[in-house]
Amino acid sequence: MDMLKGMNDSLSYIEDNLDSHIDLEEVAKRAYCSEHHFKRLFSLLSGITISEYIRRRRLTLAALDLKDQHVKVIDIAIKYGYQSPDAFSRAFQGFHGVIPSLARNPEQNLKAYPRMSFQLTIQGGVEMNYRIVEKEPFQVVGVKYSVEMADGELSPAYEDMITAISDSKMNELESMSDTEERYGIVHVSVNYNESAEGKATFDQYIGAITTKEVTDAYSTLEIPSLLWAIFEVDGDWQQIEEHWQRIYSEWLPSSSYELAEGPEMLASKDRKSEIWISVKKKD
Incomplete structure (x- = not known):
């Protein structure tokens, strides 16, 4: 703890x-x-x-x-x-x-933001299926967005990022997935930064893991060799978000691992998803 x-x-x-x-x-x-x-x-x-x-x-x-x-x-x-x-x-x-x-003015209504604290909550013994895997370098090819987060809201919104990619382009990206595992469409968040004004920015890639050469129509992200904690998720986007939260609030605090420098990734295909978190053993 x-x-x-x-x-x-x-x-x-x-x-x-x-x-x-x-x-x-x-x-x-x-x-x-x-x-x-x-x-x-x-x-x-x-x-x-x-x-x-x-x-x-x-x-x-x-x-x-x-x-x-x-x-x-x-x-x-x-x-x-x-x-x-x-x-x-x-x-x-x-x-x-x-x-x-x-x-x-004594009668003026004002806001109060209480001090925060973090607690580990054990809820219902819900299983989390994961594996720890060391992966060689690979590349993600796809559409890149520069995203800003303020007060928990993303700009552009995640739904807007997805809908802006045409079905034909999404199918093309999925067909580029040529690794043995065939991960399908992947979503990668990288280069997270936070400003003094309380806003955060990061780059979001929506694409595929591929070894193919690409044209200038797409952006390429080179991911180095990393140790990954990979979590299996069945279900829709709400279940994915809940699982993502549990990884940070339940699994990470009680594991022998901590975050490492690297991206976060979601691989989704046929309502089955994997959340990838780059980690390292605690000292």
């Missing part, structure tokens, strides 16, 4: 430093992972980015500070990391719905 303890230690560090500089590298170190993987893990477990979580917690505390009529707005803005009253006012109004001066 070291990962859960580490995640909660990281949240405690954040809570203790909401009114000062928060070093995300130090936050990640307390969770026993790199800054990149902490951001990704936090986002998957909580549904928001770590930057957005910090922003909401600071604006929650700022609203409480404003109840003190003797404290200047500029002092509260600086306390919570804003360089000007205007920047603070815009962020405050975006979260609470009113400007800071109106928040001093």
Whole structure:
């Protein structure tokens, strides 16, 4: 359970430093992972980015500070990391719905975003079928999207990405799958990054694992040799999402593995899917 303890230690560090500089590298170190993987893990477990979580917690505390009529707005803005009253006012109004001066009114309704904590929940002994496999390098060929995530919403939405690919192009991509396993259509997320504004970006490839040469009509992603945890899923997209969440909230904290630098992949064919997570043995 070291990962859960580490995640909660990281949240405690954040809570203790909401009114000062928060070093995300130090936050990640307390969770026993790199800054990149902490951001990704936090986002998957909580549904928001770590930057957005910090922003909401600071604006929650700022609203409480404003109840003190003797404290200047500029002092509260600086306390919570804003360089000007205007920047603070815009962020405050975006979260609470009113400007800071109106928040001093005792009858004004404001929002509160409580402190978060992570817990391991065992539910019903539902099996998870997986295998650990080391794969040689391979390439994914397909359609590439640059995706932005804000407040848990993707832009473009995943449904829009899929529907934008014509049936003929999807069939062509599936026919390019020429490995022994014949994975069909694969969905690969890679190059996850998070901005200070609380938004996350990543590249999404929808295509096939193939050894064929491709034209400029498609994008190519070269994936290096990696150790993968591969989970079997039967069912529709909702079941896939639920299984993906369980991997991070149940399997990963209790396993002897941790996230490694690498992409995440979903291979789907005939309502049978595999979720691929790049991992490494814990030190």
